[in-house]
Amino acid sequence: MKGEPDFLQNLRTEMGDGRQWLDRVIVIVYAVLTGLAVVVFTLLADAAFGLYQGLRSTAWWAPLIWTPLLTAAVVWSIRRWAPGAGGSGVPQVLVALAPETPESARHRFVSLRLSLAKIAAVTGGLLAGLSIGRQGPSVQIAAGVMLHARRWLSPRSDISTRELLVAGGAAGIAAAFNTPLGGIVFAIEELSRRLQDRSSGLMLAAIVVAGLVAVSAFGNLSYFGRIRADGVSWWDLMWPGFLVALSAGLLGGLLSRLLLASFMGLPDRFCAYRRKRPVAFAALCGFGVAVIAIITGGEAVGVGHHHTHALLHNPDFDQQLPLVFTGLKFIASWLSAWTGVPGGMFGPSLSIGAGVGADIAWLLDSPHGPALIALGMCGFLAAVTQTPITAMIIVMEMTDGHSMVLSLMACALVSSLVSRMISRPLYSTTALLMMRSLREASVGPAVPGTPPGQTPQDSAPR
Template sequence: MHRPQPDILQNLRHELSNGRMWLDRTVVLAYAAIAGLSVVSFTFLTNLAFAYFERVYHWQGGWAVLLWVPAWTAAIVWATRRFAPTTAGSGIPQVIAALDPAVSEQERSVFVSLRLTVAKLVLGAASFFAGLSVGREGPSVQIAAGVMQHARRWLGPQSGISDHALLVAGGAAGIAAAFNAPLAGVLFAIEELSRRLESRSSGLIITGIVLAGLIGVSFFGNRSYYGVIVVPELNWNALVPGLLVVLACGALGGLFAKVMAASLTGAPERLNLLRARFPIRFAAAGGLMIAVMGLSTGGATFGAGSETVQHMLKGEADVPSMYVTLKFMATWLTAWCGVPGGIFAPSLSIGAGVGHNVSLFMGADIAPALIAIGMAAFLAAVTQAPLTAFIIVMEMIDGHALVLSLMAAAMLASLISRLIARPLYETLALHMVAVLKAAPAPSSPAAPVEAEKPAPPTAP
């Protein structure tokens, strides 16, 4: 059957004739750029905050952190509970909860809004200032989603761009700008947030995600997050140590997700009752334990762990033998205390530690490859989003030579994790929605602050 050729001039005339449509597209792309700038600002702020913490840590032999970390942890938890309770934790479960069909348009502001974006930016940076084991990538998702959701008020009723699409675009833009990895942002939108893209606006949404990533590139340069690793040629001798890394990361990541979900949704009951009754004291006690762990590892467990990973990849790090265990515990305690902060970067550092330990144990000369495989495997096990995990690691280390290895590691580790725990972010998001629906309605529709009082529990 003969099909007529497209009329270029007629199609171009049709496209340009709809001024309202182009205005809506411009609004979305402008907000995507603002979302990218917000994440860039958050990155600069967290870097500055952690640099100041390191000055405190190196002052007088580091013992000041035994007072500094508990005091600031308690202060952050107090401020979070007082002013913005739904900024606690990562921010990814909050965005997933806002995307839940059971959550109304009015209720979305409990999880995502411009006010929460500002609060997340400040309180998230304060978590780095305290030296806690947090990452900035999860908070970047909630920060960017809050910016993108605000675009709704400027869009026309016939724009075809839904609140769902704006939230997905914002969350994915946060990942793209934070990791300097636009492709990871697109996959994150499909695999973790939406699991589909609306056909009417998918092109515009993907363009917005890429634009936010380009904003990050323009500030930080077109470079890999962890630099470029040199991987020797892999052969069958790498199979056993590589498989050992994947199995260990899959089991450990599944355990991590299970412990986090249990702690943040009500179990173990006794400790959570104590946490609910004395949240500030609980946070101070947790901060003290995190400070002790940091001192015992020479400061390696403080912060996101990015510098430790970079040193491991270069073969320069004298990583403490208990690094993986203590980083695991420090990240869990940080989230359980209820401070704003993510688990992406700490998860990558834990996985890198597993790969480093296996390379030392097996005497393998492919340590950089095992460290990269551990990063992808542990992140995939925790999030149960294997495609996003392996793409993030590949873009962060410029590891195109390891594409198949990273993909296989992420898939297998995610499968092992699913035998141990349910998907972490989805579990926490469902719990948040359930808590929101079970809470009594505010006495007056004109009291938006009161509507945020029955806030969901913290999320990693």
């Protein structure tokens, strides 16, 4: 029959092009390097926050001096030497992926140099004791490493710059969460929204390889703990789960809106002072975070996975101060983002969401604390990022119990829907503002609220 594939001819064509296979090997090698970069970043970030906790335990008042000073130093350094390393990292990758972004301007948002600067800046932020995450920055770091492969590929290679950026950014999520499936879903839902047929298999392989490197380094573990919810049906969680989804959607949408408002620069005295004296403003925000750290004994700063771990192993952990952790972690994360120190919102969102679930379990005296904590994590992450499928996959891979799958999916969709009624999508809106500033930089004034000489990525929300 005409049109049927010729196996032998296709095999000769596939195996006969040695340069094509070399290009594939280069991509896989860079996928390994991407995974290793995220592993090193993770170790540095954890070590930095460990040093901060040691300092805080030695002298309870030390954060009041240490946090503002180091926060100001990080902001000053980033603004002076690497403005493209500011912000979360996800919007920068989205800008680099945009077809309207000139090839010559891509290095301002994603490059190997910016990846190294990002690692140093986020590590400095965690050493300062800010409430920031490392998962969002891992997207920009990994994309910068993977994009570096472009210089070694054949000029006639079918592997495009766009595909390298998508694979790198998704590999960052896969390695940061030890969830290769989560990275693939993130690539489709947030970064690409489509995959090219010609090399999608190779790009998916690169994402999986980067994730497996992290699994090999740290084992098949979750930084936020394992969620044991066997025997819990969707019927048991219907009413309390809806309350968790609604609360997470409202709070997550509010946080997203606050971050966007802070980034765009409102006509108030706080934003005016930040535009005039960004380093001093960062120090003041750092002082506020330090006060919260002292009040909570260090629980409401950092990524937040230690507190989430404690909640999952002992749902009564926060009953001594119900609602307090969630509120203070929310404020600390907003202030940390407002400083301008690079950092992500994935980790803090999961931590705040765990607090929401634990608070609802306490208010309703529910026996299903771990399940409600899982729903809170999923719902709040979906609300802040407005990527419900990615949020569901990430939390699902932490959960021991297939009965939770439908509940997690429903919670993510409801929370994301509620968030969309309150706030525009955080990452895509930030990326649009960055692209607008990029266009206006050569013909006119920058985006309203952006100080002279400062690009939007300097202050991009997490």
